[in-house]
Amino acid sequence: MSKTNRKVQLTISKTFVYALLAIASFLAIFPFYWMFVMATNNNSAINKVPPAIIPGAELVTNFSNVINTIDFFGAIWNSVIVATLATLGVLFLCSLAGFAFAKLDFKGKNILFVAILVTMMIPPQLGLIPQYIIITKLGWLNDLKAIIVPGLIDAFGIFWMRQYISSNVPDELVDAARIDGCSTFRVYWNITVPIIIPAFATLAIIKFMYIWNDFLWPLVVLRDQASFTIQVALRGLIDNYVRDNGMILSGTFWATVPLIIVFLLLNKLFISSLTEGAVKS
Amino acid sequence: MAQIQVEKQLPPRKSSLSQKTKNAINGYLYISPFFLLFAVFGLFPILFSFYLGFQKWNGLGEMEYVGFQNFKLILEDPLFWKALGNTMIMWVLGTLPQLLIGIILAYALNSALIKLKSFFRISVFMPYVTSTVAVAIVFGIMFNSQEFGLFNAILGNFGIDPVSWSTSEWGVKMAISTMVFWRWVGYNTIIYLAGLQAIPNELYEAAVIDGATTRQKIQYITIPMLRPIIIFTVFTSTIGALQLFTEPLIFIGRTYRQEGITVVLYLYREAFANQAFGPASATAIILFLIIIVISSINVLVANRIAR
Known part of the structure; x- marks a missing residue:
């Protein structure tokens, strides 16, 4: 093979790679752009052939229609509350349990840990109906507790924390703290917690996104407008007889933007958290 | 309780033994929230699903056993x-x-x-x-x-x-x-x-x-x-x-x-x-x-x- 021949071949394959990635990026980003276009156009611009593909002037009108149809900000607030509290609770409970599994000795430890891992294999729909009945009996229907409290169960979180604490918190440090008279809880709180901040960040992103985007469970236990999370509220937009697509996509767009902004700001952390966490389990 | 009393009677071994027991108690304590919550919102619903699968029930009235009918x-x-x-x-x-x-x-x-x-x-x-x-x-x-x-x-x-x-x-x-x-x-x-x-x-x-x-x-x-x-x-x-x-x-x-x-x-x-x-x-x-x-x-x- 001559040198120029090789060079030509390399340029072709490089062009091909760029073209492929450019198309993929375009297809990934385009729906966001299109959502924005629809969110700024009125129905007659949307429902004509060919449909609008550049932003229009109806940004404010469409969004005020959203506010008149659903309690948009109330639902966002509910989602923030639910996702934040469930995440904080999971960070505390999972790191505490992970610490116990990694650094404390007690009978049946290994079997209990395996039992936790086994619960990860069970499809969530299996217990759906009795869970709904329990929530009804507790009087938690239409109550955000119905999302937060069951949301505190996180087998993956315990697994993740145990692995991280085992490999990042040295036994010598724990022993030294003990000799200095630290109680077990202080070994957790003052020694372990500061070391495992990166594990907190990963778990927080996974959990927050999961609760924020969850749909089936909130749909089942939140029946009243005032208790809707944003995902359930968005469904209210398409449930009307008259479908105003500009309004529907305005609500969807503004509900999507906050998480996308956070993602763009913390993209490295997001991508590594959401993928590494998955692969390692 | 009995164990703690025994420890008190044997001062020389007290610290090491109690530390071990304390670790175990703390260990169970720290992992208990998961198991308590899972029992209520995970395990019980799953078992109850298997029970409900053999009942006729509309969520309000009496349940009626129907075998494999469902x-x-x-x-x-x-x-x-x-x-x-x-x-x-x-x-x-x-x-x-x-x-x-x-x-x-x-x-x-x-x-x-x-x-x-x-x-x-x-x-x-x-x-x-x-x-x-x-x-x-x-x-x-x-x-x-x-x-x-x-x-x-x-x-x-x-x-x-x-x-x-x-x-x-x-x-x-x-x-x-x-x-x-x-x-x-x-x-x-x-x-x-x-x-x-x-x-x-x-x-x-x-x-x-x-x-x-x-x-x-x-x-x-x-x-x-x-x-x-x-x-x-x-x-x-x-x-x-x-x-x-x-x-x-x-x-x-x-x-x-x-x-x-x-x-x-x-x-x-x-x-x-x-x-x-x-x-x-x-x-x-x-x-x-x-x-x-x-x-x-x-x-x-x-x-x-x-x-």
């Missing part, structure tokens, strides 16, 4: 088989292209000398951060059956008549599979990319010295080294596909049209539209068994390939 009812319902068939078809349509294209994109992203790498990474991953509900709403409108729907307008440019995406047998499945594909392909790309980056460069260099072509490098180095990750993604996307719910619910709405109904949507309809908690629980049990069977096949095949 299972018979479900298994004789053509709509259940339709839902199962739809789920399987959309599993293949949504998952297979997703994994194939994920590998290709990861390979492209991993090739040397690519500029804008982080831009490409961020953009392909962005759909995953979007909620399933939002994805289903956006694509639901793109797949509008009228001629002004985005996909129909594009087809119209090529002189193709509008497709009734929301009512035709394959239109519904294509639309829903596209939603699944769009949201997950970038996620799998990044997972494959991580796998590719873990392959030592020396392997490729050695292959080049031996005169290997690009195709041979992919076939004999890349694919075998990626195998565990491929198995992982097949496994997770299969389980995800069997639980497909949000996309069809948003796309076909409360009509539960038979072209797009899935097993979980069928379960949801039995429980919360028909108040038939017995048959709904029977459906949940059947779905659980299907997931077990398919997961076992997955594991068996994976073990076979791994050798």
Whole structure:
């Protein structure tokens, strides 16, 4: 093979790679752009052939229609509350349990840990109906507790924390703290917690996104407008007889933007958290 | 209690023994929230599902034991088989292209000398951060059956008549599979990319010295080294596909049209539209068994390939 021949071949394959990635990026980003276009156009611009593909002037009108149809900000607030509290609770409970599994000795430890891992294999729909009945009996229907409290169960979180604490918190440090008279809880709180901040960040992103985007469970236990999370509220937009697509996509767009902004700001952390966490389990 | 008293009588051994006991008590204490919560909101509901599967109950009145009647009812319902068939078809349509294209994109992203790498990474991953509900709403409108729907307008440019995406047998499945594909392909790309980056460069260099072509490098180095990750993604996307719910619910709405109904949507309809908690629980049990069977096949095949 001559040198120029090789060079030509390399340029072709490089062009091909760029073209492929450019198309993929375009297809990934385009729906966001299109959502924005629809969110700024009125129905007659949307429902004509060919449909609008550049932003229009109806940004404010469409969004005020959203506010008149659903309690948009109330639902966002509910989602923030639910996702934040469930995440904080999971960070505390999972790191505490992970610490116990990694650094404390007690009978049946290994079997209990395996039992936790086994619960990860069970499809969530299996217990759906009795869970709904329990929530009804507790009087938690239409109550955000119905999302937060069951949301505190996180087998993956315990697994993740145990692995991280085992490999990042040295036994010598724990022993030294003990000799200095630290109680077990202080070994957790003052020694372990500061070391495992990166594990907190990963778990927080996974959990927050999961609760924020969850749909089936909130749909089942939140029946009243005032208790809707944003995902359930968005469904209210398409449930009307008259479908105003500009309004529907305005609500969807503004509900999507906050998480996308956070993602763009913390993209490295997001991508590594959401993928590494998955692969390692 | 008794133990603590014994410790008090033996001062020299007190500290070491009590420390050990304290550790154990703390250990149980620290892991107890999970087990308490799981008992109430996890284990009990699962056991109760198995009980409910054999009862007739509308959620309010008395329960009545009916034996295998609920299972018979479900298994004789053509709509259940339709839902199962739809789920399987959309599993293949949504998952297979997703994994194939994920590998290709990861390979492209991993090739040397690519500029804008982080831009490409961020953009392909962005759909995953979007909620399933939002994805289903956006694509639901793109797949509008009228001629002004985005996909129909594009087809119209090529002189193709509008497709009734929301009512035709394959239109519904294509639309829903596209939603699944769009949201997950970038996620799998990044997972494959991580796998590719873990392959030592020396392997490729050695292959080049031996005169290997690009195709041979992919076939004999890349694919075998990626195998565990491929198995992982097949496994997770299969389980995800069997639980497909949000996309069809948003796309076909409360009509539960038979072209797009899935097993979980069928379960949801039995429980919360028909108040038939017995048959709904029977459906949940059947779905659980299907997931077990398919997961076992997955594991068996994976073990076979791994050798």
